[in-house]
Amino acid sequence: MRVEGKDVRPIWLSEDGAAVCVIDQRMLPHEFVVLDLRTVDDVLFAIGELVVRGAPLIGITGAWGVYLAVCRTQSDGIDDESLHRECGRLKAARPTAVNLAWAVDRVLSVVRQARSGSERREAARTEAAAIAEEEAENCRKIGEWGVSIVEEISKRKNENTVHLLTHCNAGWLATIEWGTATAPIYAAFDRGIDIHVWVDETRPLNQGLRLTAWELGAYGVPHTVITDNAGGHLMQHGMVDLVIVGTDRTTYTGDVANKIGTYLKALAARDNGVPFYVALPSSTFDWRLRDGVAEIPIEERDPDEVRYVQGRDGKRTTRVLIPPAGSPARNDAFDVTPARLVTGFITERGICRASEEDIRRLFPEKRREP
Amino acid sequence: MRVEGKDVRPIWLSEDGAAVCVIDQRMLPHEFVVLDLRTVDDVLFAIGELVVRGAPLIGITGAWGVYLAVCRTQSDGIDDESLHRECGRLKAARPTAVNLAWAVDRVLSVVRQARSGSERREAARTEAAAIAEEEAENCRKIGEWGVSIVEEISKRKNENTVHLLTHCNAGWLATIEWGTATAPIYAAFDRGIDIHVWVDETRPLNQGLRLTAWELGAYGVPHTVITDNAGGHLMQHGMVDLVIVGTDRTTYTGDVANKIGTYLKALAARDNGVPFYVALPSSTFDWRLRDGVAEIPIEERDPDEVRYVQGRDGKRTTRVLIPPAGSPARNDAFDVTPARLVTGFITERGICRASEEDIRRLFPEKRREP
Numbered sequence: 001m002r003v004e005g006k007d008v009r010p011i012w013l014s015e016d017g018a019a020v021c022v023i024d025q026r027m028l029p030h031e032f033v034v035l036d037l038r039t040v041d042d043v044l045f046a047i048g049e050l051v052v053r054g055a056p057l058i059g060i061t062g063a064w065g066v067y068l069a070v071c072r073t074q075s076d077g078i079d080d081e082s083l084h085r086e087c088g089r090l091k092a093a094r095p096t097a098v099n100l101a102w103a104v105d106r107v108l109s110v111v112r113q114a115r116s117g118s119e120r121r122e123a124a125r126t127e128a129a130a131i132a133e134e135e136a137e138n139c140r141k142i143g144e145w146g147v148s149i150v151e152e153i154s155k156r157k158n159e160n161t162v163h164l165l166t167h168c169n170a171g172w173l174a175t176i177e178w179g180t181a182t183a184p185i186y187a188a189f190d191r192g193i194d195i196h197v198w199v200d201e202t203r204p205l206n207q208g209l210r211l212t213a214w215e216l217g218a219y220g221v222p223h224t225v226i227t228d229n230a231g232g233h234l235m236q237h238g239m240v241d242l243v244i245v246g247t248d249r250t251t252y253t254g255d256v257a258n259k260i261g262t263y264l265k266a267l268a269a270r271d272n273g274v275p276f277y278v279a280l281p282s283s284t285f286d287w288r289l290r291d292g293v294a295e296i297p298i299e300e301r302d303p304d305e306v307r308y309v310q311g312r313d314g315k316r317t318t319r320v321l322i323p324p325a326g327s328p329a330r331n332d333a334f335d336v337t338p339a340r341l342v343t344g345f346i347t348e349r350g351i352c353r354a355s356e357e358d359i360r361r362l363f364p365e366k367r368r369e370p
Numbered sequence: 371m372r373v374e375g376k377d378v379r380p381i382w383l384s385e386d387g388a389a390v391c392v393i394d395q396r397m398l399p400h401e402f403v404v405l406d407l408r409t410v411d412d413v414l415f416a417i418g419e420l421v422v423r424g425a426p427l428i429g430i431t432g433a434w435g436v437y438l439a440v441c442r443t444q445s446d447g448i449d450d451e452s453l454h455r456e457c458g459r460l461k462a463a464r465p466t467a468v469n470l471a472w473a474v475d476r477v478l479s480v481v482r483q484a485r486s487g488s489e490r491r492e493a494a495r496t497e498a499a500a501i502a503e504e505e506a507e508n509c510r511k512i513g514e515w516g517v518s519i520v521e522e523i524s525k526r527k528n529e530n531t532v533h534l535l536t537h538c539n540a541g542w543l544a545t546i547e548w549g550t551a552t553a554p555i556y557a558a559f560d561r562g563i564d565i566h567v568w569v570d571e572t573r574p575l576n577q578g579l580r581l582t583a584w585e586l587g588a589y590g591v592p593h594t595v596i597t598d599n600a601g602g603h604l605m606q607h608g609m610v611d612l613v614i615v616g617t618d619r620t621t622y623t624g625d626v627a628n629k630i631g632t633y634l635k636a637l638a639a640r641d642n643g644v645p646f647y648v649a650l651p652s653s654t655f656d657w658r659l660r661d662g663v664a665e666i667p668i669e670e671r672d673p674d675e676v677r678y679v680q681g682r683d684g685k686r687t688t689r690v691l692i693p694p695a696g697s698p699a700r701n702d703a704f705d706v707t708p709a710r711l712v713t714g715f716i717t718e719r720g721i722c723r724a725s726e727e728d729i730r731r732l733f734p735e736k737r738r739e740p
Contacts, residue, residue: 029694199697201676203573203597206692209677213697225699227573227676228598229631233705236633236663261599263606267637293606306571306597307579309679311690320681320690322576324399327569327583329595335603 001172003218010057010173011064011132017125018071020064024051025173029214030312037061040069040086047093047100050205054174055248055284056135059099063128065090066107070117070124083111095297096257096334098249098286103131132176138281138348139178146184146244146279146346147191153241154193162188163241165198165231168259169211170246170279180246180279182215184346189221197223198234202259204305204331228261232268243269243276244346250278250285252366254339254354255292260332266341278337278354279346285359287366292336303329371542373588380427380543381434381502387495388441390434394421395543399584400682407431410439410456417463417470420575424544425618425654426505429469433498435460436477440487440494453481465667466627466704468619468656473501502546508651508718509548516554516614516649516716517561523611524563532558533611535568535601538629539581540616540649550616550649552585554716559591567593568610570601572629574675574701598631602638613639613646614716620648620655622736624709624724625662630702636711648707648724649716655729657736662706673699 001008011022019036026049027033035051037043043065046052052061069086087108091101107127114123153162170181178186188195197216202208209225216223226234234240243265249257256262256278269276289295306329310319323329342354352358360366371378380393389406396419397403405421407413413435416422422431439456457478461471477497484493523532540551548556558565567586572578579595586593596604604610613635619627626632626648639646659665676699680689693699712724722728730736 030691198700201573201692203571203599209693209697213693217694217696223697225676225693225697227630227701229573229629229634229705230700230702232633232637233630233668233702236705259599260597260603263602264599264634264638267602267641268634271637298603306595309681309690309692311679311692313683313688313690318683318688318690320679320683320688321400322571322679322681323579323583323595324587326587327579327593327595330568330600331597332600332603335599335606 001177001219009176010052011060011176013064013125013129020068022046022052022061023173025053025211026051027317029210030317038068040065040089043068044089044093053207054169055097055099055246056175056180056281057173058094058097059103059283060128060132060135060176062090062093062100063103063107063131066104066111067121067124067128070111070120080112083108094299096248096299099283102283106131135175135281135283136177139175139180139183141348142180142279142281142346143178143183143187145350146277147187149242149275149277149351150184150188150193150195157241159194161194161196163196163198163239165200165234165240165243165265166212167200167208167245167262167265168202169207169215171212171215173211173215174246180281181244182212183279184244185221186219189219195222197221198231198240199223199225200228200231200261200265201225202261203228206309207259231265235268235272235274240274243274244279247278247280247284248334249296250280250345251289251292251296252285252287252359253290253356254342254345254359255296256337256342257292257296257298257334258337260335263335263337266337270341275343276341277344277346278342281348282363285363285366293338296336298335299333301331301333303331306331371547371589379546380422381430381546383434383495383499390431390438392416392422392431393543395423395581396421397687399580400687408438410435410459413438414459414463423577424540425467425469425616426545426550426651427543428464428467429473429653430498430502430505430546432460432463432470433473433477433501436474436481437491437494437498440481440490450482453478464669466618466669469653472653476501505545505651505653506547509545509550509553511718512550512649512651512716513548513553513557515720516647517557519612519645519647519721520554520558520563520565527611529564531564531566533566533568533609535570535604535610535613535635536582537570537578537615537632537635538572539577539585541582541585543581543585544616550651551614552582553649554614555591556589559589565592567591568601568604569593569595570598570631570635571595572631573598576679577629601635605638605642605644610644613644614649617648617650617654618704619666620650621659621662621666622655622657622729623660623726624712624715624729625666626707626712627662627666627668627704628707630705633705633707636707640711645713646711647714647716648712651718652733655733655736663708666706668705669703671701671703673701676701
């Protein structure tokens with residue numbers, strides 16, 4: 001995506017191939033910092049500490065992590081046992097996004113077919129890059145399919161402003177290009193449709209306030225930031241035409257794990273007759289799980305993410321403590337929106353309802369895995 | 371309420387009667403600051419800037435504001451026209467809490483029956499103090515009625531921990547003693563019932579994280595702070611037995627205006643079969659309004675309350691900017707939960723369902739006003 005006249009992605013391989021470069025998303029929007037990841041430990045840090053985040057980007061980062069593992073030695077590369085161990089560590093870096101295991105396994109499988117160290121490095125590099133390009137293309141297609149929904153609402157409103165609401169950041173920063181939830185937004189904006197986006201701040205880590213607002217602002221998309229508490233009120237008063245969110249894992253039955261608070265917005269959308277769409281590449285479907293609330297693992301993160309807020313104080317980035325020092329906190333990072341509250345999915349293959357039947361119609365080659 | 375061994379209220383008259391003293395709730399929990407209010411302008415500042423907040427306390431502060439208006443001159447007091455104007459300004463200090471106009475009008479009506487300046491001062495003082503004492507007693511009764519709900523759940527759970535969830539601060543800081551939503555919590559704790567409270571942080575101004583957590587901690591009540599996004603997830607997983615919130619204005623039909631985000635929690639409670647109660651003194655009922663969503667005025671406050679967060683950085687209290695400097699924000703302070711989502715009201719006269727019929731059964735003397 002273009003930022004201040006430059007094309008930029010959240011992750012890329014350095015020219016010499018020795019490092020995976022990532023935008024440090026912890027520091028946005030007030031500082032633009034790039035980190036070099038050179039080891040699997042670097043990748044684990046980047047994923048665990050949310051230097052990179054968002055299900056598709058976590059997958060791509062994991063894929064590059066396998067490449068770094070394969071590059072680890074100057075000799076013929078690491079042995080199979082070590083490689084498996086490193087891939088296991090990568091897959092365990094975060095529990096909820098299913099793309100991580102999917103991407104790591106995909107690179108691992110091509111690496112295992114290669115022989116020499118240099119062949120393995122090349123295979124890993126090619127596959128990781130291919131995953132990134134495929135996800136970019138998937139997001140572009142999600143935008144093409146999704147824009148039809150925005151266009152239809154625009155027509156129904158006689159081309160008055162279409163107000164969208166999104167939660168967290170499912171933008172290009174969470175993927176590689178275009179984003180998932182934001183792809184239809186960028187596509188609609190590019191087509192000249194009059195749109196405006198309500199951006200949920202998305203506590204505790206404020207990915208909406210920090211990242212989505214920054215992305216939309218850089219692209220020139222009209223938007224307004226709101227607290228996570230506000231969306232229901234806006235819907236009650238007819239100020240939201242459409243909700244689009246991303247997802248970290250979606251069951252083949254249509255249950256959607258996404259950033260904590262998504263479920264509350266889905267309930268409000270249902271209560272007010274507002275369409276609630278989830279945008280995702282097929283890599284985010286979990287073909288093994290039937291019951292999202294019962295089966296999707298929900299990451300519980302450091303309670304200090306709730307107790308502290310990071311922001312800009314004058315010219316420095318700092319964090320402030322809000323509650324009394326002695327008050328404990330709990331920090332579930334995701335929740336699950338049951339399929340019954342989802343109007344539809346926007347995928348790279350088209351739009352479908354949130355039912356097993358409709359999902360399988362789009363992805364007939366996918367089998368329910370054990 | 372006792373804090374660190376001292377009895378304290380959020381508002382009191384100074385010994386010489388020249389100032390109304392209030393805890394500056396903007397600075398809690400990290401600093402305990404008391405401000406002296408000496409003029410109507412001071413009171414307007416305190417109410418407008420949330421030095422004091424919470425519907426019952428706003429009412430009590432407005433009542434003391436009339437007293438300060440009456441005290442304004444050393445002579446026979448201010449003339450009727452000026453007094454009316456000052457009361458009009460007080461009533462307009464914030465739009466949503468109905469207690470403000472109710473309390474100001476009540477003090478004004480007794481002042482107008484007095485003759486000399488000194489009689490008027492004494493009348494205003496007596497009436498403002500009476501309102502404060504009545505609201506304290508109302509809250510105590512709310513606790514007595516409400517504790518039965520907690521007791522019943524405790525019995526049903528074989529005395530395992532009862533998990534309550536509350537939004538914003540409807541504690542003694544928002545009233546005068548005991549609070550509204552917290553009164554049943556304190557009463558249950560005093561009776562030795564095993565309870566634990568999930569405290570919604572309540573963005574933008576974090577009254578839950580800052581004030582409710584501080585209150586509960588000071589009283590020794592087990593509690594955990596969570597983001598506003600988390601409640602739905604906790605309810606889905608059976609971790610909330612009961613929701614109790616306060617209200618800023620409730621229609622005679624049972625629609626509840628309360629801090630923004632309350633509606634989302636009510637939706638989640640309904641979706642998961644969790645009882646959702648609203649605790650209020652009768653001063654918070656609006657006997658004129660039928661349709662809460664359409665008719666209750668919702669205050670829109672400074673967008674910077676969304677864009678900045680205040681907290682503690684080392685030894686100083688400061689605020690940090692979170693979104694990009696150029697991103698606009700919107701800040702609706704309240705939302706309305708329709709009566710259909712409310713399990714019941716806990717009032718000083720008992721518990722009733724959220725219907726006009728049941729509300730009028732408890733308050734038969736109240737007429738629908740024009």
